[in-house]
Amino acid sequence: DADVTQTPRNRITKTGKRIMLECSQTKGHDRMYWYRQDPGLGLQLIYYSFDVKDINKGEISDGYSVSRQAQAKFSLSLESAIPNQTALYFCATSDYADTQYFGPGTRLTVL
Amino acid sequence: AQSVAQPEDQVNVAEGNPLTVKCTYSVSGNPYLFWYVQYPNRGLQFLLKYITGDNLVKGSYGFEAEFNKSQTSFHLKKPSALVSDSALYFCAVRDRGSARQLTFGSGTQLTVLP
Numbered sequence: 001d002a003d004v005t006q007t008p009r010n011r012i013t014k015t016g017k018r019i020m021l022e023c024s025q026t027k028g029h030d031r032m033y034w035y036r037q038d039p040g041l042g043l044q045l046i047y048y049s050f051d052v053k054d055i056n057k058g059e060i061s062d063g064y065s066v067s068r069q070a071q072a073k074f075s076l077s078l079e080s081a082i083p084n085q086t087a088l089y090f091c092a093t094s095d096y097a098d099t100q101y102f103g104p105g106t107r108l109t110v111l
Numbered sequence: 112a113q114s115v116a117q118p119e120d121q122v123n124v125a126e127g128n129p130l131t132v133k134c135t136y137s138v139s140g141n142p143y144l145f146w147y148v149q150y151p152n153r154g155l156q157f158l159l160k161y162i163t164g165d166n167l168v169k170g171s172y173g174f175e176a177e178f179n180k181s182q183t184s185f186h187l188k189k190p191s192a193l194v195s196d197s198a199l200y201f202c203a204v205r206d207r208g209s210a211r212q213l214t215f216g217s218g219t220q221l222t223v224l225p
Contacts, residue, residue, distance in 0.1 A: 004154070033212070035215075040217060040218075041217060042216055042217040042218050043155075043201065043215040045212055045213075045214075048211070056211070058212065090155070092154075092155075097160075098143055098160070098205055098213065099145075099157050099160060100145075100155070100157065100213065102147075102154030102155040102156070103154050104152075104153060104154050105152075105153075
């Protein structure tokens, strides 16, 4: 089984809808991250969490929120989706040496 | 602030030839440096990292990278490219003294031609 799983893998939604992306990890790490990937822009950090009580904004947090339900679970929400949030979203977890382990990604399309 | 640059969007190399994917960084302190690879429709996979010590770092699949402090570079290299090395490569940096998270470059698409 994969160490980092993301659901759903693909999602098409409409402008204004609320959507949640979920991430689970079995690596036992405290640190978890949400990234967004757009062509030519690399990965941009949305939110990160170093433990269940530690939530931090990344470089592009506007329009997004997160919830760290447990050490192993970190979900990303778009309260009111807009078309420019169409992107590939990755969850990751890391050890204390910063090596990050990524999920397979969620392809989100907002119409 | 920390930043990382990958000056080439695309690198093409013939199979069997050596390959280099370039990365330069900017930090105010000392860096942690990383290379990741992304195959189509997959998440990023860790290749190698520089934390401290030997400037030449060896990683997965025969890749290596050299940390050059004076040139603030961390180029990825492989002596003999394979067609299966074709993928998107990302460099990442964290300033040890001041940052809690990584900053990723924009990525370099490597194509190895048969």
